[in-house]
Amino acid sequence: MKKNLDLKKVVLVGTGFVGMSMAYSMLNTGGVDELVLIDVDKEKTIGEAMDLSHGLPYAQSKMKIKAGDYIDCKDADVVVITAGAAQKEGQTRLELTAINTKITKSITEQVMASGFDGIIVVAGNPVDLMAYVAHKVSGLPANRVIGSGTILDTARLRYAIGEYLNISSANVHAYILGEHGDTSFVPWMNAYIGTKSLMEYVVEHKENMDELHKIYIGVQQAAYEIISRKKATYYGIGLSLNRLVQAILNDEDSIFTVSVYQQGEYIEEDLYIGVPAVINRNGIREIINLNLNNNDKKKFLHSCATLKEIIDNEIKPIL
Numbered sequence: 491m492k493k494n495l496d497l498k499k500v501v502l503v504g505t506g507f508v509g510m511s512m513a514y515s516m517l518n519t520g521g522v523d524e525l526v527l528i529d530v531d532k533e534k535t536i537g538e539a540m541d542l543s544h545g546l547p548y549a550q551s552k553m554k555i556k557a558g559d560y561i562d563c564k565d566a567d568v569v570v571i572t573a574g575a576a577q578k579e580g581q582t583r584l585e586l587t588a589i590n591t592k593i594t595k596s597i598t599e600q601v602m603a604s605g606f607d608g609i610i611v612v613a614g615n616p617v618d619l620m621a622y623v624a625h626k627v628s629g630l631p632a633n634r635v636i637g638s639g640t641i642l643d644t645a646r647l648r649y650a651i652g653e654y655l656n657i658s659s660a661n662v663h664a665y666i667l668g669e670h671g672d673t674s675f676v677p678w679m680n681a682y683i684g685t686k687s688l689m690e691y692v693v694e695h696k697e698n699m700d701e702l703h704k705i706y707i708g709v710q711q712a713a714y715e716i717i718s719r720k721k722a723t724y725y726g727i728g729l730s731l732n733r734l735v736q737a738i739l740n741d742e743d744s745i746f747t748v749s750v751y752q753q754g755e756y757i758e759e760d761l762y763i764g765v766p767a768v769i770n771r772n773g774i775r776e777i778i779n780l781n782l783n784n785n786d787k788k789k790f791l792h793s794c795a796t797l798k799e800i801i802d803n804e805i806k807p808i809l
C-alpha cells in the first residue's frame with residue numbers, strides 16, 4: 491500500500507513515441523511527484539529517464555523520473571499502458587488486435603502481480619479492445635480501467651470546428667463517440683457552440699453542414715494521414731493522456747470522451763467504447779447518457795457490433 495498518500499505516482503508502461511510524449515507533457519504541466527518508466531527495451535528506457543530528467547531545471551515540475559520495473563506499480567496511483575505495436579501505413583487499428591491483446595494481457599498480469607490497486611489508463615490500439623483486455627485480466631472494477639477512447643478524436647474535432655467557424659475550441663462542445671477508429675461518429679444534434687446548438691449556429695451563419703461532415707471525415711482519417719506523412723502520431727495523444735491523468739489525480743470531475751465499460755447505459759453491455767464520462771479520483775464517476783437520435787443510435791450500435799465481433803472471435807480465445 492501507499493506510504494505517503496499525498497505523493498502522486500504514475501507508472502508508464504511503453505516508452506515509445508506515445509508514452510514519451512505523455513511523459514514530456516507531464517514534465518511541463520507538473521502535478522506528478524514520481525514517474526516510473528517501464529518497457530521491454532530497458533536500455534532505451536534508462537536513456538529516456540535520463541534525457542527527461544535533464545530538462546527538470548527548466549520545467550514546471552519537481553517530478554522524480556526513473557526507469558523501473560513492475561514492482562514499482564505496487565503503490566502507483568495510475569498506470570498508463572502505451573506499449574504495443576503501432577499502426578503502419580495503410581493498416582487499420584483493428585488489425586493490431588491479436589498482437590496487442592497478448593502484449594496488454596502480459597503487461598496487465600505483471601502490473602497486478604505487484605499488488606497494484608489504482609487506476610489503469612490504456613492507450614495502445616485498438617484502444618477500446620485493449621481496455622477490455624486490461625479490465626478482464628486485471629479484475630479491477632470497471633470504473634478503474636479507462637481507455638483513452640475518442641479523447642483525441644474529440645480534441646481533433648473541436649480544433650477543426652473551431653478553425654472553421656473561427657471560435658475558440660474551448661467553446662466548441664462536440665464529441666466523437668464510438669470506436670476509436672473507422673466506425674466512430676459525431677452526434678451533431680448534441681453539439682454546441684457555447685450554449686447554442688451547432689446546427690442552429692451553422693444555419694444562422696450561412697455555413698454549410700456538408701463542410702462539417704467533411705471536417706469529421708478529416709478527423710476520422712487524421713491518423714492515416716499523419717502516419718503516411720510522419721510514420722506515427724504522438725503529440726496529440728500525449729497531451730490528451732496527460733490531461734486525463736491530471737483529471738484523475740486532481741479529482742476534477744471533468745468530462746472526457748473515453749472508452750468506458752458498458753453496462754447498458756447506451757443499450758449494449760460487456761464492451762468498452764467511447765462515450766462522455768465524468769472523471770475523478772475514482773476513475774469513471776459516471777457515464778453521461780446523451781439523448782441520441784435514431785440515426786446516431788444506429789451508428790453507435792454498428793460501432794458496438796464491430797467491436798463485439800472482434801471480442802468474440804479474436805480476444806476471448808486469447809484470454
Ligand code: NAD
Pocket residue numbers: 503504505506507508509528529530531572573574575576577586590593596597613614615616617638639642670722723724727
Ligand atoms: P512505439 O513503437 O513508438 O512504442 C511502443 C513501445 O512499446 C516500444 O517502446 C516497445 O518496446 C514497447 N513494448 C512492446 N511490447 C512491450 C511489452 N510486452 N512490454 C513493455 N513494453 C513493450 O509505438 P507508439 O507510437 O508509442 O504507439 C504505441 C501504441 O499507442 C500503439 O498501439 C499505437 O497504435 C497507439 N496509439 C494510440 C493512440 C490513441 O489515440 N489511443 C494514438 C496514437 C497511437
